[in-house]
Each structure stands twice: as C-alpha cells, then as structure tokens.
Amino acid sequence: IPNVVNLTEAKRIAEFVCSVYEKVLEIYQEQSPNPSLMAAIRLGETINFFTDFSSPWTMVALELPAIEKLATSLEPVLRQLRQQHISAKDRRAIGFVTTQFHFSTQLVLNRLTLPEQILLSPYFKFVEEQVSIPWQRICNAAALHDFNSPTLALVEQLLPVSQDIAQTVYQRTEELHSGHFSRRGGLDDPGIKASTIRDLEMFQGYLWLCALEGNMTSIEQELLPLCLLVFPSVDVSWKLAEKMLQLLVDELNARIESDQMYLLLPYTKGLLELFSDLEQKAL
Structure with a gap:
C-alpha cells in the first residue's frame, strides 16, 4: 500500500471522509421519512439507489427535502477535504480514498436492515457523487x-x-x-x-x-x-x-x-x- 499512496496523507484525508459520514447521519436523524417512501417499505419494496435508477420509488426518495440542507451542511466538510487534496503531496491520495469511500458505503449498507437501507441510501449516493465527481x-x-x-x-x-x-x-x-x-x-x-x-x-x-x-x-x-x-x-x-x-x-x-x-x-x-x-x- 505505501507504493500506492502516502499513508499519512491518506489517513488524514480518511479522517475527513469519516466526518462526512458523521454529518450525513446527523442530518438523516433530523429528518422525517418521506410518507411515500414509508409506504414502499410497508409494501416490502426493495430499492437499490446505486442500481435501480429508474424505479419510481427511487425517484420519490431522491426528492427528499433534506438534499438541499445536506449540500449546504456538507460544504464546510467537503471544503476541508478539498484542502487536504490540495495540500497532499500525492494528489492521487484523494482518489484512492474516494474509491475506499465507495466500498465503505456498500459495507455500511450491507450491515443495515432493509428499511434502514432504503432510508439512508439516497443520502449516501448523494455524498458519494459529491466526493467522486x-x-x-x-x-x-x-x-x-x-x-x-x-x-x-x-x-x-x-x-x-x-x-x-x-x-x-x-x-x-x-x-x-x-x-x-x-x-x-x-x-x-x-x-x-x-x-x-x-x-x-x-x-x-x-x-x-x-x-x-x-x-x-x-x-x-x-x-x-x-x-x-x-x-x-x-x-x-x-x-x-x-x-x-x-x-x-x-x-x-x-x-x-x-x-x-x-x-x-x-x-x-x-x-x-x-x-x-x-x-x-x-x-
């Protein structure tokens, strides 16, 4: 791994990525679930926001009003993450962590119940885009x-x-x-x-x-x-x-x-x- 990225820089950036997760969960806990989304859960619908892009439930969930707040609240954290990117001697470190962020998201979702996955997936998908693109x-x-x-x-x-x-x-x-x-x-x-x-x-x-x-x-x-x-x-x-x-x-x-x-x-x-x-x- 040391041949891929500088571990000290990767660790520092990873700490900011962790703070992104914490902010997402903080905002998620403040929100009231979308009624239509709760109906999907009661019906036993399975939603994968990373693959089922055309699902009508996906479209409903991605219209969560918290998205605007999420973008605003995450901006300071992402700004710090970008500063770490700029200051990193090896600019590839952020890319390496970006990839780890994707797989970490999958690991987190796999540990959740189906209702939790449905409720949290749109938040994680939004943040992943902000980090990788x-x-x-x-x-x-x-x-x-x-x-x-x-x-x-x-x-x-x-x-x-x-x-x-x-x-x-x-x-x-x-x-x-x-x-x-x-x-x-x-x-x-x-x-x-x-x-x-x-x-x-x-x-x-x-x-x-x-x-x-x-x-x-x-x-x-x-x-x-x-x-x-x-x-x-x-x-x-x-x-x-x-x-x-x-x-x-x-x-x-x-x-x-x-x-x-x-x-x-x-x-x-x-x-x-x-x-x-x-x-x-x-x-």
Whole structure:
C-alpha cells in the first residue's frame, strides 16, 4: 500500500471522509421519512439507489427535502477535504480514498436492515457523487464562461443526462461482452454494474471539467493516475476499459449536433489517447 499512496496523507484525508459520514447521519436523524417512501417499505419494496435508477420509488426518495440542507451542511466538510487534496503531496491520495469511500458505503449498507437501507441510501449516493465527481470545480469553471458560450451550452445539454448516458454505455458493453468475467463476477453482477456506472459518470464529469477549463490537465494528472492505480486492485480489464470509453465517446457523439462536434472532439480524442495502451502505462 505505501507504493500506492502516502499513508499519512491518506489517513488524514480518511479522517475527513469519516466526518462526512458523521454529518450525513446527523442530518438523516433530523429528518422525517418521506410518507411515500414509508409506504414502499410497508409494501416490502426493495430499492437499490446505486442500481435501480429508474424505479419510481427511487425517484420519490431522491426528492427528499433534506438534499438541499445536506449540500449546504456538507460544504464546510467537503471544503476541508478539498484542502487536504490540495495540500497532499500525492494528489492521487484523494482518489484512492474516494474509491475506499465507495466500498465503505456498500459495507455500511450491507450491515443495515432493509428499511434502514432504503432510508439512508439516497443520502449516501448523494455524498458519494459529491466526493467522486468534481462538481464544485465544474461549477467554478462554468462560472468563468459567458452565458452564450457554446462550450457551456454543450455541458448544460449533456451533463443532466450523464446518468442515462452511463446506463446506456453499460448496457451496450454488457451486450457486446456478455461473456466477460473477473474475480468479482460478470457484467450482470449488481455491484459491478453500480460501480461501473458510477465510474462512467465520473469520466463524464472530468471530461466536462476539461472542456470548461480548455485543457486535459485534470484527466491527465488526476483521473488517469487514479485509474492506473485502482483498476488493477478491483480487477478491471484494461482492454474492456478502453472499449467502454470508446462506447462512451460514441454515445456522446450520438447526442450532439454536427456543428457541436468541434467543441467535443479535442477532449474525447484526448481522453481516448490518454487511456490507450493502459496495460503498458500501468507497468
């Protein structure tokens, strides 16, 4: 592990991640459960907010009024976490902890009863997105663009459908590589599906950050090193990752007009170039 990240830095950042959990639970305890969600529990409905995106109960639960309060309350904690990121000598440490945050969330949920899982899952999903996707930096970069910026318009067009894009890409991958198996299981495994869709959303977030910033620095210096470190530890196939990213680029291209292509091409091309020959880059 010391060869992956500096343990002192990772431990310091992990302490802030722990404070995120504590804040989430604090806000959760202050809330009254959504009546519709309680009805789902009484009916014995099973909800997995990390996989069942289209479930009507998922949509109801994700409309919890506490989400706005959660975002506001977590901002100071996440700001401290970002400061640790900035001060870390190895910027990959935050990425390593981000991955651990995802698996820790799954472990916590697995220890809860079904009603507890249903009530807590939307909070954890919201926070996981805040931790793994650079939303604040995307917003800051967007704020520097004029309101009539074509790049900003492109991001505003595709960012809201990033989850749908991720699901479509995963479904296509599953169709093309149905026989793929790793130590964790096949592509139809719910855990693999959830984590991969999360990663596809993360890739889109970083892609839009690069487009708004006008360079590939964030992907080259943060996302690529993170993937080179983490993918082997979770048994991700390099070849499958490359093919999936090509499918992601194809899906993005299919959702824009021909006169928008020039805005996206430098960044999708850069993404594919950076993530080509991953097996060699990982050596």
